[in-house]
Amino acid sequence: MKLLVLGGTAWLGHEIARHAVERGHDVTCAARGRSGAVPGGASFVDIDRDDREGLWRVAGGRWDAVVDVSLQPGQVRRAVRDLRNARYYLFISSGSAYADQGPAGQDEDAPLLPPLDADIMDTMEAYGPAKVACEQAVVEAFGPARSMIARAGLIGGPGDGSGRTGYWPLRFAHPSDPSGAVLIPEGPDLPTQVIDVRDLAAWVVTCCQEQRGGVYNAMGESRSFADHLAAARRVARHEGPLVTADAQWLHARGVGEWAGPRSLPLWLSDPDCQGMNARSNKRALDAGLVLRPLEETLEAALEWEEAQGPDRPRRAGLTRDEERELLAALSG
């Protein structure tokens, strides 16, 4: 298969290209090259998709499949125009495309947000509408049989630069408090749903090989927060105490949820957000998505975090000092 990855220099695109090379495909990655290098065995073509004619270097290729990780509607509208001779187009979308993040168990037929009209998404608030606009451009140009929309849920595992899936195994492996205590939020039954980047990438390549059409929630198994933490503790061999704080107490001290600095990652207490971690992935599983056990994902995330240096500034979670202070406040 002659595969064009629009991207391939960052996390997921790189992993997709790597899998495809490993399976013996002829892989080209097209990007600016600012986010990193492409995997060994793949060719790199320097393009700038913000340039209206930026795809000219790859437009003439006879691509069996194109994979696109963009989030800018204008980039995708121009790509489907310039690559219309490709046999197949797979777009990486997101669960953020859905209009309602509250109810659990929703499948691919759940209503979507209105699409973004503009070509450029300039704030992350427009991320969901931008992904919907990208999806529409792809399906309009290629039709449902020659295109696939993979709506990814939270992606985790080795290389997770957002710091979300590495936080808990790393924290359990290196508790900030000499007692070994780790601060966790209340909410054992809150859902979490993580797909390993390697599982997602492998399935994307398979779908390109099969030229599979349709829309799929490309998501992991939904597990309770308590289950997720238990898996992270097993991986980190943590046997110290867990110290639980409730949402009100944590919020009052400026501790955030889900992601970002001074947060407890993956924790999402708002009932209007529970559904984003509890979507149905049945259609994708029926279509060949294979999910590894969560422990393997967290083990690889931990290994990656350790290799980056556990004390480096991270994009998500509490610093060791922040956690120690909060634990002291709770015990005092």
Ligand SMILES: NC(=O)c1ccc[n+]([C@@H]2O[C@H](COP(=O)([O-])OP(=O)(O)OC[C@H]3O[C@@H](n4cnc5c(N)ncnc54)[C@H](OP(=O)(O)O)[C@@H]3O)[C@@H](O)[C@H]2O)c1
């Ligand atoms: N992380 C999650 O949990 C999560 C959840 C749901 C969905 N997703 C989706 O998963 C995908 C993640 O993909 P990723 O990790 O490979 O990519 P990414 O971090 O979103 O990077 C974007 C890619 O596009 C390239 N790019 C950006 N601007 C460009 C331009 N003007 N011209 C040419 N290339 C450009 C970048 O390369 P250069 O900078 O080198 O040009 C990079 O390879 C995204 O579609 C994201 O929306 C992620």
